[in-house]
Amino acid sequence: MDIKTLLSKVDHTLLTVGCTWEEIKTICDDGIRYQVASVCIPPCFVKKAAEYAAGRVKICTVIGFPNGYNTAAVKAAEAAEAVSNGADEIDMVINVGLLKSGNVAELEEEIRLVKNACGGKLLKVIVETCLLTDEEKVLMCGVVHSAGADYIKTSTGFSSGGATLHDVRLLSENAPNGLKVKAAGGISSIEDGFAFLSAGADRLGTSRIVKALKKSEDSNGY
Numbered sequence: 001m002d003i004k005t006l007l008s009k010v011d012h013t014l015l016t017v018g019c020t021w022e023e024i025k026t027i028c029d030d031g032i033r034y035q036v037a038s039v040c041i042p043p044c045f046v047k048k049a050a051e052y053a054a055g056r057v058k059i060c061t062v063i064g065f066p067n068g069y070n071t072a073a074v075k076a077a078e079a080a081e082a083v084s085n086g087a088d089e090i091d092m093v094i095n096v097g098l099l100k101s102g103n104v105a106e107l108e109e110e111i112r113l114v115k116n117a118c119g120g121k122l123l124k125v126i127v128e129t130c131l132l133t134d135e136e137k138v139l140m141c142g143v144v145h146s147a148g149a150d151y152i153k154t155s156t157g158f159s160s161g162g163a164t165l166h167d168v169r170l171l172s173e174n175a176p177n178g179l180k181v182k183a184a185g186g187i188s189s190i191e192d193g194f195a196f197l198s199a200g201a202d203r204l205g206t207s208r209i210v211k212a213l214k215k216s217e218d219s220n221g222y
Contacts, residue, residue: 003213004035006193011060011089011182011205013040015157024049030210031057038089040205043082050086060089063114066158068093068128072110076117089122090114091182091205093156094140096131104143111147124151124182124203129171130161137167138174145176151203155185162186165199172200 012034014027024045031039031053038058041049042065050059063078064070070078072095079090092114098107115123125144129137144152152171154163162185171181183196184205193209 001194001197003190006190006197006204006209007034007036007213009197009202009204010034010036010193010209011038011040011091011184011203012036012210013157013184013205013207015040015042015062015065021045021048025052027207028053028057030214034210034213036210037203040089040091043078043085043087046082046087047085058088059086060091061087062126062156063090063092064095065091065093065126066156068095068126069097070095072113075110076113079114079117079123080119083117083119083121087121089124090118091124091126091153093126093128096128099127099132099136099140104139108143108147111144111149115148122151123149124153125149126153126156126184128156128159129154129163129167130159134170137170141171141174141179142176145179149179151180151182153182153184153203153205155183155205157185157205159185163196163201165195168196168199168201 012031027039038060040060043061046061061082064075127140163183168183180202182203183201187206
């Protein structure tokens with residue numbers, strides 16, 4: 001696998017509190033330059049970023065982020081507004097409390113409501129693997145697939161841990177046919193990126209791969 005293939009799997013991400021339009025614009029510029037899968041940005045910047053990018057890079061945003069305890073109706077409304085503003089992909093955070101309480105049917109319905117609100121756009125479901133047992137992670141593979149989502153995603157990067165190779169392998173091995181895996185949180189280098197793809201991820205949520213390439217190019221005078 002070459003670097004171009006790696007970049008095509010990257011959701012180049014900026015979700016820090018206090019990020020500015022100038023920083024989002026740079027993320028978009030870098031996403032276009034390096035031909036990444038998408039740029040993943042806060043919902044408040046989606047409309048402006050979609051107009052700025054003008055189709056040159058896909059716009060991804062987050063719903064119920066980062067804690068996931070908004071109501072299902074609020075998440076669906078967030079998703080619908082994001083799509084209306086130009087989002088191409090949606091990453092939603094599940095209500096982990098529903099899972100921990102055993103309300104799996106309600107959790108599946110939440111995901112289904114958001115998927116319906118996406119209007120055919122790609123939906124990735126963040127299950128926050130650092131808070132789950134292996135049994136819950138395997139269970140969520142089936143729930144996410146049954147609800148019609150496209151990806152199961154490991155992490156927000158804002159909880160107690162991010163993606164691990166163990167979790168990506170586990171999700172990949174238990175994902176029903178057609179469900180893909182996104183690894184996010186703690187992917188800190190190009191080498192990490194290749195390792196997570198080899199473990200079974202099809203997308204990577206990170207800003208550090210593009211940053212590493214830019215640093216390498218700068219140091220070589222490009």
